[in-house]
Amino acid sequence: MTARPGNAHQARLLKLLRDGGPNSRAQLGDQVDLSRSKLAVEVDRLLETGLVVADGLAASRGGRRSHNIRLNPGLRFLGVDIGATSIDVAVTNAELETLGHINQPMDVREGPVAVFEQVLAMAAKLRASGLAEGFDGAGIGVPGPVRFPEGVPVAPPIMPGWDGFPVREALSQELGCPVMVDNDVNLMAMGEQHAGVARTVGDFLCVKIGTGIGCGIVVGGEVYRGTTGSAGDIGHIQAVPDGRPCACGNRGCLEAHFSGAALARDAMEAAQQGLSAELAARLEANGGLTAADVAAAAAAGDATALELIREGGNRTGQVIAGLVSFFNPGLVVIGGGVTGLGHTLLAAIRTQVYRQSLPLATGNLPIVLGELGPAAGVTGAARLISDHLFSPA
Numbered sequence: 225m226t227a228r229p230g231n232a233h234q235a236r237l238l239k240l241l242r243d244g245g246p247n248s249r250a251q252l253g254d255q256v257d258l259s260r261s262k263l264a265v266e267v268d269r270l271l272e273t274g275l276v277v278a279d280g281l282a283a284s285r286g287g288r289r290s291h292n293i294r295l296n297p298g299l300r301f302l303g304v305d306i307g308a309t310s311i312d313v314a315v316t317n318a319e320l321e322t323l324g325h326i327n328q329p330m331d332v333r334e335g336p337v338a339v340f341e342q343v344l345a346m347a348a349k350l351r352a353s354g355l356a357e358g359f360d361g362a363g364i365g366v367p368g369p370v371r372f373p374e375g376v377p378v379a380p381p382i383m384p385g386w387d388g389f390p391v392r393e394a395l396s397q398e399l400g401c402p403v404m405v406d407n408d409v410n411l412m413a414m415g416e417q418h419a420g421v422a423r424t425v426g427d428f429l430c431v432k433i434g435t436g437i438g439c440g441i442v443v444g445g446e447v448y449r450g451t452t453g454s455a456g457d458i459g460h461i462q463a464v465p466d467g468r469p470c471a472c473g474n475r476g477c478l479e480a481h482f483s484g485a486a487l488a489r490d491a492m493e494a495a496q497q498g499l500s501a502e503l504a505a506r507l508e509a510n511g512g513l514t515a516a517d518v519a520a521a522a523a524a525g526d527a528t529a530l531e532l533i534r535e536g537g538n539r540t541g542q543v544i545a546g547l548v549s550f551f552n553p554g555l556v557v558i559g560g561g562v563t564g565l566g567h568t569l570l571a572a573i574r575t576q577v578y579r580q581s582l583p584l585a586t587g588n589l590p591i592v593l594g595e596l597g598p599a600a601g602v603t604g605a606a607r608l609i610s611d612h613l614f615s616p617a
Contacts, residue, residue, distance in 0.1 A: 227273035228617040233258060233266045238275060238295065238614040242319055243418070246279045246294035267293060275299075295319060300355070301609050302362035302399065304343055305408055305601030307561075308332050308382055308435030308484075311339070313346040314602035315355045320418060320610065324355045327598060332367060335385035336394075344398055359401045361613050363605030364391060365408035367436060369454040375405030378453070381460075381471040382436055404608045408432070409456060410447045411604030412559050412594070413440025418607050420595040425555045429547060430594070431458070432560035433540065433569075435484045439547065458547065459483065463539045478543050482536030484515045484562050490532050491518045500528035519564045533565045537572025544573060544591075545580035552585050559594035566593075 229235040236256055241247060253263045270276045271293075279292040295318035305312040309332070314325040326346050330339060350356065368380020375392025377383060396403040413430035416422040422430070422442070430440035437459035441448040449455050459479030460472050467476030468486075480486060491513040495503040502521040507513050521529035544556060556577070558570060574591045581589075594600055 227275050229273075229275070229614060230269060231266075231616055233262075234270055235615050237266060237270060239611075241276065241293065241295045242610060242614065245319055246292045248292050252293065299360050300358070301606040302347055302350075302356075302359045302401075303602035303605035303609075304347075304362060305365045305411060305598070305605055306330075306332060306339060306343070306367065307408065307601075308367050311342055311346065312598050312602050313343060313350065314599070314606070315350045315359075316603070316606040318610065320603060320606050322599060322603065324350045324353060325599065325602065326350060332383050333385075336389045336391065340395065340398070343395075347399065359399055361402045361404075361609035362395060362399055363411065363608035363610075364395060364403060364405045365411040365601050365605050366391065366405065367408045367434075367438075369457060370405055370407050372406060372449050372453040375403065402609065402613060404612050406447075406449075406605075406608055407438065407440075407453070407456070408601055409438035409440045410449065411440075411608060412600045413442050413447060413557070414604035414607045415596050415600030415602070416557050416559070416594050416604075417442060417445070419603055420600060421557055421592055422555055427551075427553050428555035428557060429544070429551065429553045430557040430559060431540070431544060433483060433558065433562040434560035437479045437483050437540070437560075441551070458543055461543050461546075463543060478539060482539050484560075487515045487518055487532060487536060487562065488513050491521075491529070494528050494532070500526055502526040503529060515562050516564055519566065522565065522568060530568060533568045534572045537565075537569045538576050540569075541573040541576025542580065545577045548577055548581040548585050548589065553589070556589065556591040557594050558591065559597075559600060563593050 229238055237252060240255055249267055275296055276293050277296050279294040299318035301316045303314045310327060311330045312327050315323045330342050366377055368383045369378050371378050376388055376390055377386045379387050391405045392403045409432040412432050416430055422428050426445045428442050432438050439456035439458045441456050460477045462476045463478040463481055464476040468480040469475050470477035470480035491503050494500050495507040502524055506517045518529045518532055522533055578586050
């Protein structure tokens with residue numbers, strides 16, 4: 225894909241077709257502030273670029289029937305969501321429908337060269353399956369702060385070896401297409417906004433609880449990244465004064481006390497101290513424990529596992545309560561790997577937020593689990609690159 229929209233009107237039309245699917249000229253005209261003649265000019269220019277194609281006749285609205293217009297069905301985007309312990313790669317069409325999706329385990333601490341070898345192998349596998357001859361653009365999510373314009377991670381606490389690595393430039397050369405890079409939590413928020421629980425909400429928070437903890441902030445339908453790209457790094461808000469040491473170098477951070485890694489560590493201690501027969505049995509069987517083991521133990525009624533989840537949910541809820549009082553969002557979405565802990569976690573978070581934030585902020589505030597699961601990140605990644613390519617050059 226070499227063409228880009230020539231102006232803001234064309235960009236608006238492309239995004240309407242992406243988000244709403246094929247549409248008639250007449251229906252598009254109802255959604256944009258253009259005269260019929262000006263709309264016809266802009267649509268014809270888009271047809272000439274090959275970004276959109278005619279798609280048959282629309283239903284009659286009286287008079288001559290209008291032609292349907294759709295995004296070129298041959299366009300392909302690559303969505304890549306790099307987590308702390310796994311990688312998701314997906315191919316979408318221009319309307320961001322997932323055509324193929326692969327997940328593989330991978331430790332981000334192995335460094336960017338090893339991780340991107342894996343990403344490229346997964347992309348090649350999807351391409352070889354016939355889903356795409358090539359990619360028109362790629363969106364990449366990484367689990368750490370990103371200097372957004374350059375697509376470069378900056379001092380990410382759980383990503384040794386990644387500081388300053390030119391992710392955008394390196395992958396663009398390897399894939400032969402434009403690449404955009406962002407924090408993985410921002411992409412989760414964009415995915416839930418496009419096709420998940422936040423479809424109708426303009427201002428919301430999306431909290432990802434996985435190996436680390438972060439928050440995507442959406443204001444007026446747009447992700448807010450802050451001046452340098454580090455907005456939403458709530459895992460490093462102090463939750464326990466003089467608490468545990470954190471990977472960032474501070475003490476008492478939320479992430480040090482409740483995240484996938486912290487929960488696994490606490491579960492290990494409980495099992496070794498004889499506080500939970502259920503966790504001890506899982507430790508003996510598996511040689512280690514994960515957040516999934518805690519979830520399974522809680523589902524079996526284990527009191528220690530339930531208490532670990534409640535305690536972590538309370539701490540997370542305390543931090544979110546502060547965010548709600550400050551930002552006054554219309555929705556809070558909870559996502560990430562630790563959401564396998566389910567409604568025990570959600571109930572603890574809700575209790576703290578509703579108790580600590582003012583009634584005016586919480587009176588009509590839903591706090592819900594995300595709908596898309598692992599698909600949120602790759603959908604958001606495809607949305608990221610399409611936002612870039614469907615904007616004037």
